[in-house]
Amino acid sequence: MSNDSGRYVVLGKGEIERNRLNEGYLYFKNYARDSKVIYNDAVVISDDAFVLDLATGSGAWLLDLAETVPPSVTIYGVDISSAFFPYIKSEKNQNIHLLAQSCTSLPEDWTGRFDLINQNLVRGALTRDDWQQELKEMFRILKPGGHVQLFEGDCDDWKCRPGSAHEKMRELYKALLDKNSLMFDCGKRLPEMLAKVGFENVHSEVKYYPVNVNEGEGGKMGSNIISRFLRSLKPAILRHSGFGIVGSDEEYETLIAEVQREWNEGTPFFDLVLIYAQKPVV
Numbered sequence: 001m002s003n004d005s006g007r008y009v010v011l012g013k014g015e016i017e018r019n020r021l022n023e024g025y026l027y028f029k030n031y032a033r034d035s036k037v038i039y040n041d042a043v044v045i046s047d048d049a050f051v052l053d054l055a056t057g058s059g060a061w062l063l064d065l066a067e068t069v070p071p072s073v074t075i076y077g078v079d080i081s082s083a084f085f086p087y088i089k090s091e092k093n094q095n096i097h098l099l100a101q102s103c104t105s106l107p108e109d110w111t112g113r114f115d116l117i118n119q120n121l122v123r124g125a126l127t128r129d130d131w132q133q134e135l136k137e138m139f140r141i142l143k144p145g146g147h148v149q150l151f152e153g154d155c156d157d158w159k160c161r162p163g164s165a166h167e168k169m170r171e172l173y174k175a176l177l178d179k180n181s182l183m184f185d186c187g188k189r190l191p192e193m194l195a196k197v198g199f200e201n202v203h204s205e206v207k208y209y210p211v212n213v214n215e216g217e218g219g220k221m222g223s224n225i226i227s228r229f230l231r232s233l234k235p236a237i238l239r240h241s242g243f244g245i246v247g248s249d250e251e252y253e254t255l256i257a258e259v260q261r262e263w264n265e266g267t268p269f270f271d272l273v274l275i276y277a278q279k280p281v282v
């Protein structure tokens with residue numbers, strides 16, 4: 001992870017971001033991940049398993065997992081910032097441990113310790129070099145036969161009608177990620193990057209999610225959550241003078257409203273990719 005705090009392009013701080021992460025977790029779980037906490041049905045969590053959630057943020061995934069496994073399972077959460085860590089000091093959560101540390105450099109004595117590693121939505125923070133370093137760390141700290149699961153965005157296949165608000169938003173988003181050396185095509189590249197560090201049984205699946213308010217509760221939630229995500233990019237976009245695409249706060253807000261209107265007319269938003277893989281048994 002670079003120390004360049006400018007790379008936290010999508011991350012606000014404080015309560016607003018924490019709420020966005022928690023609501024986003026439930027929305028994506030229900031509408032993009034088939035209500036699953038563990039994505040690969042072949043993964044079995046034994047009573048003495050060790051599980052890790054990297055870039056845990058508000059800890060939404062690990063708290064959800066903790067509800068479904070016995071308290072004898074040890075659960076770690078790691079994030080470079082403790083700003084969003086959940087309050088876990090209850091009797092019930094004795095098996096949960098949170099650590100403020102970069103996912104690109106994990107404790108030496110964790111080698112071969114974990115059965116399952118989870119990581120969701122870190123595209124806005126890790127450069128390609130960070131990813132390469134992190135995937136090696138994941139491989140190191142997994143037990144032989146251990147599993148990793150990732151859920152990340154991919155804008156490469158985000159097809160937009162020429163002249164549409166979506167096309168403008170895509171250009172803006174790409175400019176912002178490029179400016180910060182972040183991977184626009186993260187979801188697409190990760191499977192080959194996982195294979196390169198030695199993972200096998202790599203599975204990758206594009207996941208769509210509803211953003212059209214006319215498509216029931218999920219569509220309403222998606223429109224709200226994703227438009228808030230786009231709004232969270234505004235300060236960084238305006239810091240770069242809107243990349244010559246939008247000129248002011250008002251113009252960006254108008255663009256978000258236009259994008260929402262296009263969602264309601266049936267335009268899909270960009271895809272998320274669900275990926276899982278396994279460290280070889282020997």
Ligand SMILES: C[S@@+](CC[C@H](N)C(=O)[O-])C[C@H]1O[C@@H](n2cnc3c(N)ncnc32)[C@H](O)[C@@H]1O
Nearest residue numbers: 001021055056057079080081102103120121125
């Ligand atoms: C968009 S949030 C996602 C949080 C959580 N995974 C979720 O899906 O709700 C990205 C998280 O990555 C964390 N992060 C950024 N760079 C990191 C790094 N190098 N190591 C660990 N965490 C990092 C941020 O602090 C933030 O909590």
